[in-house]
Ligand code: B12
């Protein structure tokens with residue numbers, strides 16, 4: 333069967349679309365992926381929408397599959413209308429948003445996939461091509477006459493080692509880039525990678541051992557039966573990277589996108605690190621919840637090539653962390669995690685602490701407390717600030733609806749970019765932390781009610797921090813990126829990574 337998959341994500345990572353493509357390809361289907369990456373503030377022009385619909389029609393698909401996050405809902409509607417006008421093939425929507433809000437998606441699509449899609453898509457393709465009846469496929473929602481059929485969820489796949497590797501066959505992929513649909517050239521690929529370093533993204537797990545209220549894991553774990561937290565065998569995970577390295581010889585680093593890479597027994601880490609060192613031997617980055625970061629794990633991973641860890645603090649206020657986010661990360665565990673990472677500073681060059689801001693449950697004092705916690709950390713480190721979005725079906729969304737703060741599925745909530753936090757005084761103080769002495773940060777936060785202190789901070793912030801310093805860094809970035817682009821394939825991966833990290837500007 334001919335299947336066209338459409339992805340609207342703003343990068344080319346797109347694990348969901350690539351996993352569906354890989355499963356169908358293994359099943360013997362003819363699959364193409366169309367990537368249509370855009371930022372939220374870049375609407376699609378009529379011409380672009382028309383090109384997407386025409387390109388899909390030219391492939392003469394038997395089935396059209398669209399992968400969606402909540403934030404893509406505003407973009408997909410006009411595109412979907414145009415596809416409907418151009419092609420008669422049925423349309424299935426899947427991904428995190430259709431999984432969490434199938435009732436909203438079945439108003440548009442013929443089929444909606446709730447949960448993991450690899451096996452469901454094979455069942456659907458078999459039913460559609462063999463004249464079978466798709467109406468009993470577990471996890472599938474569909475419309476029959478005027479009725480919606482909502483099949484019970486499908487049990488999660490419990491052996492990730494059985495799944496094929498994500499699809500990277502660029503010959504069957506196309507991209508909407510510069511207003512037209514074209515093949516993915518190395519130059520286009522690079523323009524989607526921050527810092528222009530050749531990086532590939534992979535995941536060893538599905539699920540997360542934690543259950544923070546603002547995160548989709550709090551909702552996802554309830555949508556299907558079967559084990560929630562699963563990990564690929566080390567050999568399967570490393571073999572995928574080996575295949576990627578062979579296919580993209582210029583790769584300089586891997587990014588492990590696992591929700592929380594740091595969990596599980598020592599045996600997994602030992603086996604993984606041994607294989608990774610001997611077969612891949614490239615720098616890698618990952619994400620961590622502080623409670624999973626132990627000296628034992630860091631020692632093994634740093635030796636295997638770990639160069640960057642993004643640690644979730646989210647809030648330094650005990651009230652917000654415990655009562656609102658239910659993070660179960662005591663502040664002393666966070667400090668211990670940061671101390672461990674700093675002990676491996678010679679190897680781990682990129683330490684980033686993520687915090688959530690713009691939370692209506694937070695008082696100014698809560699934000700100031702987060703700033704104080706960050707101001708006490710040893711430098712250098714970066715702060716990644718994200719603006720709280722109440723994603724649908726999360727525990728925090730339910731609480732905010734009950735408290736009358738928001739309405740469920742308000743499209744305006746999802747139009748916002750994660751990283752565009754409000755330009756408040758305290759958010760700016762937070763942003764300045766990596767480059768500002770701790771005592772000065774605390775002075776600005778503690779005396780925030782005194783006007784002269786605010787003026788002093790703004791003079792420092794706009795004059796030096798975003799003014800002179802920013803321009804100097806921009807200049808340095810232009811020079812270094814020029815060097816990477818010209819000589820990148822000949823440079824040592826670790827030195828590229830270290831230099832690239834120095835260019836990150838939070
Ligand atoms: C890796 C990751 C990324 C990566 C890659 C995303 C990707 N899709 O590959 C990057 C860094 C690019 C990314 C970006 C963003 N992300 Co993100 N990301 C994740 C993360 C950690 C894992 C997702 C993943 O790839 N899982 C593995 C794959 C295989 O699973 P999957 O995508 O769910 O796909 C399966 C099913 O959903 C289904 N499926 C998927 N597509 C389709 C299509 C069809 C037709 C079918 C049948 C089935 C199907 O089958 C797949 C295989 O089983 C999740 C957290 C999580 N636990 O899900 C957050 C998460 C998805 N991200 C989130 C967000 C908010 C974002 C951003 C919007 C943040 C921002 N910058 O503002 C951006 C997207 C920006 C944009 N404009 O597109 C939210 C989404 C919330 C929501 N309700 O939409 C999540 C859930 C994290 C959270 N806050 O809770 N993300």
Ligand code: SF4
Nearest residue numbers: 540542543544547591
């Ligand atoms: S640790 Fe991170 S990924 Fe896991 S539930 Fe909490 S926020 Fe989500």
